[in-house]
Amino acid sequence: MLFIDLDHFKFINDSLGHATGDEVLRQVAQRLRSRLRDSDTMSRRGGDEFVVLLPGLDSVEQAGTIAEMLIGETASPYVVGNNKFGLTFSIGISLFPDDSDDQETLLRHADAAMNLAKQTGRNRYQFFSRDIEDKMRKRYALAHQLRHAIEKQHFEVFYQAKVDIARHTIVGLEALVRWRHESGRLISPGEFIPLAEESNLIEPIGQFVLVQACRQVYAWHQQGQSVPVSVNVSAVQFLNPVFPQTVHDALLQSGLPSRLLELEITEGVLMHDVAAARVTLEKLKQLGVRLAIDDFGTGYSSLAYLKRFPVDVLKIDQSFVRDMLTDTGDSKIISAIINLGRGLGMELVAEGVEQQAQADALHRLGCTIMQGFLYSRPAPAAEVGKVLSRLTLPTPGSVPIVKPDVRHHANP
Ligand code: C2E
């Protein structure tokens, strides 16, 4: 069984209209059928999905050869009206009776294999394997547990300091979410944020972190420790038109002055739809919050757009900092980012600073605000609060660095 799915078909529908999309599907069906034997069965499952049954093959390899041939068939461009464009397929393959002897399972397995083909680059075919099934089952179980965790609010917000080494002050905290699993284990966001994004669970999690961070930082503010907090915003949250309102509500409900809230948005999200991103950024800016571009240098920012975005901060991605002492390319990129940020009047923050030599090099290049294990690891609010309360504030919005205890807190 071959499960065939067109790559990026939505793009054709969205940009050229559904009539063109329909015509493309007809042409695809004709092309596929022209390459099949009379004994094969082809059906359209809906949308841009086709299923093909190939009975009586001599070998497993033959299924791969046919999939390969069908993928090759799409290489020549499609013409609809005045439009001419290329299309590719991703194909998943399941085998009867090896993978399953019932129809429904066979289909599910071919679908799972197709999804893996998509995840691993598209325009390719993929056989189903037990390994894929294991991964699917684990993901499914994790998504189920995540849903439960959202209901029970099994999340905690940790905070990591950003320090200005020239002024010897803590200039902000980044809020970083952790999932307290029922087993007691702390699960790091790298393990569940991507899953949460794919399964529509990121919004409630993001909302929880936003509200929690605002409340916590407001409490510190009330105690005389006014430290700005940065909250990470996922693509799904940012692209939702109600997001600025959500931020407004979180500020209002917590009482936190908007100047103490910063939002971190990754580059890719802004470039996805530049005009829409700009509108959202302007709305957020009007609330008085600060805006940062996270993981800067890893996406595809058009520099021309960068200057038109009302952004206050560039966070230099940790991958550059990690290798800057050994890789002159990385150190040159950092230097270019620093010059760019300065030229546009933005604040620069280097992430993932672990060694004194990195801090020194960054300082020499002109970046003084740093975040990394060298200064402090992300820690629970109670611990960060203890550090903050021991400090006297020179100016609002910044507190002196002490080498905090949070430095030795194990990073989960
Ligand atoms: P990020 O926004 O780039 O956050 C920085 C990550 O780098 C954090 O990982 C932090 O613990 C880690 N880090 C800080 N200093 C160092 C260092 O010196 N060396 C090394 N090797 N790592 C360092 P964490 O907490 O595991 O978070 C990972 C990612 O998950 C974050 O990357 C962010 O993209 C995402 N994330 C975390 N919390 C949230 C959240 O509330 N919402 C959303 N949407 N994403 C979140």
Ligand code: CA
């Ligand atoms: Ca971040």
Ligand code: CA
């Ligand atoms: Ca980052």
